[in-house]
Amino acid sequence: MVFSSTTFLIYFLPIFLLVYQWLPSNRIKNVWFLSTSIFFYAWGAPKFVFILLASTIIDFFLVKTLHDSEDSGKRKRFLILSLCLNLGLLAYFKYANFFVENAQQLLSSLGFETFTWVKVLLPIGISFYTFQTLTYSIDVYRRKATPLKNVSDYLLYIMMFPQLIAGPIVRYNEIAQQLTDRKILSHSQLQGFFRFSMGLFKKVIIANTLGSVIEPYFSNIEALNPGMAWVVIFGYAFQIYFDFSGYSDMAIGIGKMAGFKFPENFNSPYISSSITEFWKRWHMTLGTWMRDYLYIPLGGNRVNSKGRLYFNLSFVFLMSGLWHGASWNFILWGIFHGLFLILDRLFLSNFLKSMPKILSVWLTFMIVTLSWVIFKIEDLSQAYLFYQKLFTFSNFEIYNVGGGAMIAFALSIIFGFSALTKIGKKCEIFLLKDHQKLGFVLLKTSSSLLICWVCLIELTTSSFNPFIYFRF
């Protein structure tokens, strides 16, 4: 089930919220939350829900044993077991096809016979699920957090439907206390509903509209002229941002309505004035996860040589690319960003700082936009062709993309770059703040209702509604 489906909006969410509201204690609310989360996942991936449940329960007991033991050797063994279980599932479901296909190509090119292989289907949300389970095992192992007492609470932490499918990645230590002890305030719930409607608007009105216009062009790159190629890739840059950040807003909003505080995932990433800054603003929960659980254990910045530092950066971004998808284009995309982070350390960051802010933001945006080509187009020869189109300075004819898409582009620019201005920043703070003043509450609630209504009308009267970020 996806948040922007009518099944979710008309049936699942209202019923979930109403029952949740009227249940008396957090304990019982958690049971309801867990049941609905299992239903939510089983609706979209009925075959995998049992695997997810089984592995989560096993992991809970592995980590419990790890925590109860004082023997450091045993603790390490159980940590390794937990990591193997979770990473093993990820490796099998997400990467097996990729490695087998590449092995087959290699064997075939060397003249050996290939073997038959039944393709493994990718369970939705497995990358997010794995990263959350890893934080639990590692945080408990590092004694940064105590494990949960009940397996049902752990299942809720992992399977909580708002963030199960596409994040944000909620670390165990960020939410441990909230699972058992949280205060649900009505003004915060109303702000949650407002946040949810903002996300829905980003997804349905901006991302979907852009997607419906630009998507057909990706299947016929040969026919693109340079002008349209730029329109398409700018459109994609905005589409992916509003799609993903919209989803995060919806997840954070639902969390708030249920009394949880999830971490922020985006902070106007397109106003970054360097790639280093971009990664502090884009998919922040992944960035900080990579930093704390991979980059720092590798030595981080505190290494003896610059070579080692650059290796650490490259490795982390290679892994980040691979996390996004099991295919060469994602690996290249990770390398691309890793390379620019190294260039930032060498000279690029200082060079960009020496420029007027608007110029450095524009350059960074262009670099990020160019990276979306390899992110979006799996076939590398087609990606290469797309780059050729972008840099063939001959025909800049731009076709009529339709009024709806023009508005979506305009909204993308306004919302994507507004935080560059003082008034834009103030607006953003106003929108994200938990207001208690009745006037503001009423204003936000009524505008949320209007936005949800408009989005529902759009969803029920048009059929194009795919999410981008579900593959990851």
Place this chain on the structure above:
Amino acid sequence: MNVTHKIIWNGLLLLLVFVTYKSSLVLGVPSKLKGAYAQETKGDFTSDEYFNGKAQAKFDRLSQQNFFGHDLWVTLHNEWDYRIWNHLNVHEVVVGEDGYLFEQSYIDNLYGIHRFAQMERLEERKENIVFTDSLLKTKSKQLVFLLMPAKSFLYPDKISGYKNEFVPDKHIHDDFLKFAKANEIKVLNFLDYFQNHKLGHPAFPKQGIHLSKYAETMVLDSLLSFLEAETALDLYDYEFTDIEMSQQPRGRDDDIGQVLNLINPIPLTEELAYREFKFNRVDTLNTPDVLVIGDSSFWGIYPNISNYYLFGNHEFWYRKNEMFSIDITTQMYTDPQICLASIEKFDYVFIMINNTDVDFVGWNYFEKVKSEFLKGLE
């Protein structure tokens, strides 16, 4: 303050659940919107459907189509798209100049898009057409193509942006006509007729995709005149009333306009011509047996033929395989045997084809005839 917030929050929840309740009441209730589209029906689903995701997709569609006030939202949405963007939410339909409505595929064809693919498809059919024509000729029967015009070819200047587009000299129907001429296959070229004869009244209504009733009458008249000329018999007489002019379209004359589902329909600003007519069969013994294989263009003509028994033995095969006749009371479909039998059964086989669709000419009739014939020889 907290109590006020609580009241607002609970009120909001009740409002959301009210929408759920109202939507669930109409789950599976058919929509009143006009036009052809797949409507989901409420029904049980199997565990297989659940595990392969079909049940969920079905419920999604069902909940989309039965959202509280769905029909009203659709019309509002359509109205917005039309008034603001001049865009119509009907598959393939676009608005041209002066409120003329067109199907995009017909416009594409005017611009020569897909012509090479069409030529390839037509090429594959040619041999089977010639074969069937020869077979008919050996039985003293006749194959006749009725080449009908697409609206885009008669009103190109009403297509938005037409003047800036490249229009090729030759179209797929030209290839077809050349082929028919080379093989001495009869073609009644209504495209040429309507293109080159200035009519007193519109051949296509602004809001229709088929010929106007006025033009349909002319086609029927031509068909009957053709049969009279071919048989050299006086088969029919005619009764016509005066032409009545009306801004209110009748029958299919606003068939696209009707499915736009707008709150404020596009105004009808043209006068369409209507006249009551009746063709009587005066020679009840010698009228030929005619099979017509055609598309929806023939639906405007079929009732007259059927109601007044204008042909002897008559059947209409709609597109691929649906069979219609005064004698057929249940749904029947053609098969290769029926196709081959038609060679014996009818004196004339009329294949009605739109000039933009000639690559689909006969909808596999010729292929079926030939394969079945060859099967009989084995």
